[in-house]
Amino acid sequence: MKAHLTRRYIFSASHRLHSDELSEAENLATYGKCNNPYGHGHNYALEVTVSGQVNPQTGMVCDLVQLDDAVQREVLERFDHENLNVRQEFAAAVPTTENLSEVIFNILKQSFTAAHLERVRLEETMMNSFEYSG
Amino acid sequence: MVYLTRKCEFSASHYYHNPEFTAEENQRIFGKCANLNGHGHNYTLEVTVKGEVNPKTGFVVDLKELKEILNREVIEALDHRHLNKEVPEFFQQIPTTENLAIAIWNRLQGKLRVAQLHRVRVYELPDLFVDFYGEP
Numbered sequence: 001m002k003a004h005l006t007r008r009y010i011f012s013a014s015h016r017l018h019s020d021e022l023s024e025a026e027n028l029a030t031y032g033k034c035n036n037p038y039g040h041g042h043n044y045a046l047e048v049t050v051s052g053q054v055n056p057q058t059g060m061v062c063d064l065v066q067l068d069d070a071v072q073r074e075v076l077e078r079f080d081h082e083n084l085n086v087r088q089e090f091a092a093a094v095p096t097t098e099n100l101s102e103v104i105f106n107i108l109k110q111s112f113t114a115a116h117l118e119r120v121r122l123e124e125t126m127m128n129s130f131e132y133s134g
Numbered sequence: 135m136v137y138l139t140r141k142c143e144f145s146a147s148h149y150y151h152n153p154e155f156t157a158e159e160n161q162r163i164f165g166k167c168a169n170l171n172g173h174g175h176n177y178t179l180e181v182t183v184k185g186e187v188n189p190k191t192g193f194v195v196d197l198k199e200l201k202e203i204l205n206r207e208v209i210e211a212l213d214h215r216h217l218n219k220e221v222p223e224f225f226q227q228i229p230t231t232e233n234l235a236i237a238i239w240n241r242l243q244g245k246l247r248v249a250q251l252h253r254v255r256v257y258e259l260p261d262l263f264v265d266f267y268g269e270p
Binding site for chain 2: 001002005057065
């Protein structure tokens with residue numbers, strides 16, 4: 001039997017939405033207050049969904065401790081209490097939550113292989129969330 | 135096709151133990167969940183059904199009937215129970231959230247008269263849940 005398991009994590013980071021390819025006026029028109037020069041921050045909620053056959057001996061899709069360790073090591077330690085704009089992951093991309101979802105998905109795809117990575121869902125605020133499935 | 139989700143809660147105790155494993159293996163694989171005295175959770179269950187909207191009633195499913203089925207088939211059997219000791223599915227199987235979602239699916243499958251079961255989602259904690267779609 002195939003089941004999907006989802007684990008939720010919280011991290012906090014700052015960012016500023018600004019593209020060097022746009023003029024000052026265009027940046028303001030596109031990103032609004034998210035373009036304010038000194039940036040701002042969010043408490044992000046990250047939901048990681050993995051899937052696989054339920055192991056008949058353990059009753060589990062994967063070892064939750066391994067998943068927690070991978071997310072802690074590869075995602076939370078990397079982004080929690082950081083400024084996303086100065087991270088190398090966003091050297092060439094605007095740190096929108098769309099792009100952050102894709103970055104986190106690709107990091108976890110590489111670092112967690114004990115189950116199939118189905119989806120990453122990222123809540124930027126209570127009012128908006130983004131999903132990326134590869 | 136419209137999807138309708140009904141939410142309910144139940145509280146139960148359990149522990150994780152596989153008699154085929156040594157005590158050390160049980161401890162290593164299941165961690166604190168292996169404590170044979172057990173522990174408990176407030177589970178949240180979300181059951182999603184799907185179907186065409188009946189043009190006469192505007193319903194996918196009669197919510198009162200769905201609630202009665204959930205109460206009869208799931209809540210009465212699991213709420214304030216010890217899953218390992220009182221729920222037959224878990225006499226031989228470990229009551230993980232994965233197996234719990236599958237067991238609830240099996241309890242509900244075939245019980246709905248009009249709509250079709252789409253997903254069973256079981257939250258063990260607010261930050262941990264399992265989805266089962268009836269996939270083999």
